[in-house]
Amino acid sequence: MSNRQLCHIVCFGNPLHGDDGFGPAVYQRLAALPLPDNVRVFDAGTPGLAALALFQGCHEVMIVDAVASGGIPGKLSRLSPNVVTAEITLPGHGIGVGYLLKAVAALPDCPRIEIIAAEILGAAPFRPGLSKPVRQAVDDAFVLLEKYAEQVSRQ
C-alpha cells in the first residue's frame, strides 16, 4: 500500500439556514478546482453518524464548518477537534458534528482531524444566503484550503 497521504476535506452545513451554509459554499468553490488525486472534497450536509464513512480510509480530515460567533463574525479559526463539545441532544436526526467527532475519536482508526471554522453572524432557519463577513470567510477558507491541497499533493 502506498504511503502517500490521503486527505478528505469534509464540508458541513445547511445552505438553507443563513450562515450555516458556510461549509457548502466552500465546497462549491473547491469542487470547481482540479484537485490532486490524494485530496477528496465532500459536501456532507448535516448527516450525523452517516458521515462516519468519510473519516475512514484517509490519513487526515479537514472539517469545514460554521461555529456560533464568539464576537467576530467571519473570523476564521483552525481548531482541534477536542475543543468541540458534544451536543446536549443525543444522536439520531438531531446529532451534530460534536457527537460525530467524539464517535470518530473513539474508533481505533481515527485520522488526524483539523477544523476550519468560520464564526457566523446568524443562521435563521430557512433564510438562505450568507452574510457579508461569512462570504469573506468563504474566500479566506478557499485560499487556505487551496494551499493546503497543494501541500498535500507534494507529500
Next chain:
Amino acid sequence: MATIEVNINLNRVEGDLEIALVLDDGVVTEARTIGTLYRGFEQIMMGRAPRDALVITPRVCGICGTAHLYSAVLALEHAWRTPVPPNATRIRNLCLIAEGIQNDLRQTFLFFAPDFCHRRYSQHSWFDDAVDAFEPFRGSIYLETLAQTRKAVEIVAHFGGQWPHSSYMIPGGVTTPADLRRLLACRSVLDEIQRWYERRVIGASLDDWLALEDAERYFAWLDTPAHAGSALGLMSRAARSLGLHLCASGTPHMLSYGAWCDPDRWSAPHDARVLPGGFYDGGSGTVGPYDQQLINEHVRHSWFRPYDGGRHPWNGETVPDFQPNSDRYTWAKAPRYGDKVVQTGPLAELLIGGDALIASLHQAEGGSAWLRQFARVRRIAVELKQARLILDELTANLHEPHILNPAKTQETDGEGYGLIMAARGALGHWLKIKDGVIEKYQIITPTAWNASPRDSGGLPGHWEQSLVGLSVQDPDDPVEIGHVIRSHDPCLVCTVHVLNTGTRLRFGP
C-alpha cells in the same frame, strides 16, 4: 498556540418531536405528542413528474431513505402495473435489510441501552456491567456497535452508489445488477456483522437463537452465562429488573404490511411477502389480513385545514393551517386503522409475521417497552438470515435481468400505493397520477402511526397511551420516560416537557 474562546454550538436546526406530560403525584396522567415541524413533502410532490418521487421522497429521512425509495417505487409500479424481475426485488430487499440492521443496532446500543448507565441505577447488580458495555464513547458494546454499523450500509452503496438519499430503484427494477464482486463484498460485510452479533449480542449461533421458540425457554436461557453476559442478555436483565417488561404497552392493536416483497411472487397483481403482514386485533388476540382501504388519517387535533373524520390517503390532503390557541397541538396527522389506534415496528412485524418466541413472550407478558426493544434485536437475526438467503439466490440467478424497463406508454394516469416495513415499522406512499403528473401524494410513516395525536373521537395515539400511568421518581430527571420514548425508536429528537414543573428534556432516538 493561543487559546481561542468561541462558543461552539454545532447543533443543526432540525425538526423535533415534543411530548407534553402532565404529572399527578408523580404519575403521568396525560401525554400529548407534538410534531413541531411542518414538513410538507406531500405538497412538494404535487404537480411533479411521477418519477420525481424517487429522488425527492428518500429525503424524507436521513436514516431510512432506502425504505422511502422502496415505497415510492412500489407506488409507481402499482399505478402502472409494472412487472418486476425477481433479482430486482432481491436487491431491493437486501438494501432495505442493510439499512434496517444499521438502524436496529444503533438504536439499541447507542441510544436505548446507554440509559441504563444512569447514576440512579448504581445500586443494581447489573450496573457495572452496563457501564462497561453501554457507556457512550467508552463502553465496549457501544464502541463495537459504532464500528460494526459503519459497514452495513456499504451494501446500499454497492447497488445505489451512495447512502443515504440514493435513487437506484426505478420502475421495473434497479439500476445496477448483482455481479460476483458485489455479492462477495456484501457477503463479507454481512459475515462480519453476523459473527459479531452471535458472539457479542446474543452469545449463541444464529440458528440456535432463531430456534428458541418459547418464553419459558428464553427465561431459562437468560440465566445461562453465555446469554446473560451478552449485550442482549445484559439489556434484558437491566430492563426487566426495572419493570420495563410490565409497562408502557400503549395500544394493543398492531399493523404490519409484511416484511420484504417475495421476489418470485411479486409485482401486480401479486402482493406476497416473505414475512406475512396483517392486523393484530388486541381485543381478540388474533391476526388477520389487513386491508389498506381501512387506513385513514384524522386532522382534528392537527394544524391542517380541517375536515371531518378520517380520510383514506388517496383522498387525503396536507394543507397547513396553523391554529394557535386552539385544542390543536401538532403538525402530525392521526392515522387510524378503521377506528383503531395501532402501533407498528419490529414487535408488530415479528408478532404478525409469526415469530414464535415473540408471540410467546407477548402472550406471557403482553406488549411492553422491553418487548419492543427485544423484538428489535431479535429482528436483526431474521434480517441476517434473510440477507444470506438473498445472496445465495442472487448468486444462483446471476444471469437473470435486474430491470424490465417499462415502455413510456405504460406510464399512464392512475393510482397506486407502496407499502413496506421500514426499520421503524409500516411505511406507505399513496399517489394519484393525472395528466401525466402527480395529482396527490400522501405518506404515512411509522412514526406517524406511533406518535399520532388524538383523532376525531378524542382517542390518544399510541405513544400518548403508552406514557399514561408511568411513575416518575424525579420529574426533573425522568429517566423512566426516556426508556419508554426510546423503546418506540422515534425518528426525530424528542423533547419531553413536563408541564407541571416546566422541565424540558431532550431524548435522542
